[in-house]
Amino acid sequence: MLESDKFKATVGDIVTVTLSELKQEELEALVEFIYENGSVLSEKGKKHARTLFVAADKYDIPHLRDLCTEPQELISSSKLANVISILNLSLTPFNEALNNAAVRFVLRNLLAICNTAEFKSFVRKYPDLTVEIMKSSLTRKWKNIYF
Structure with missing residues (x-):
């Protein structure tokens, strides 16, 4: 450097x-x-x-x-205010531990996070990952209801 x-x-x-x-x-x-x-x-x-x-x-x-x-x-x-920036950090370069922790936090707080400008920007930048997060959220929700 x-x-x-x-x-x-x-x-x-x-x-x-x-x-x-x-x-x-x-x-x-x-x-x-x-x-x-x-x-x-x-x-x-x-x-x-x-x-x-x-x-x-x-x-x-x-x-x-x-x-x-x-x-x-x-x-x-990780807080609601910074979890999306932490999720972004985990992608470049990909850091599995950080990514998993950030995704878990997002899943636990998805309703609150969905309304943030950061999340909307993240959706535009990473649509495929957003779909995976949504699928995980739905799977988790159904497991909690039926199991």
Whole structure:
């Protein structure tokens, strides 16, 4: 990532690296992770797990991506307001554990989530997955009624 010219600007002897999609505290968490040899996610890293997950994918840091979901930082933070964005994150690149947890959360809260703008956008972007979620919801509902 740091060797790529597309992130660097050189003025004299000073090299500047720009990661414009990260806010300062998020960037600090990323640098802290890299500096600490990538063994654990700090408290600051846990706070910004979603952003670090995206950055880890973009900058090809698979261990960071795994750490952002392994301790279930993203999964445990699922709320009606953010579950669709977490479901989106699980698709690029596909993360089975995160995807399963997000889909389960969506299924449990489908009526409330269906009315959100995020869900409507998700439906347009991922129609096939939306159909699978709906089928799972109906199957689950019928099982609860008849079994």
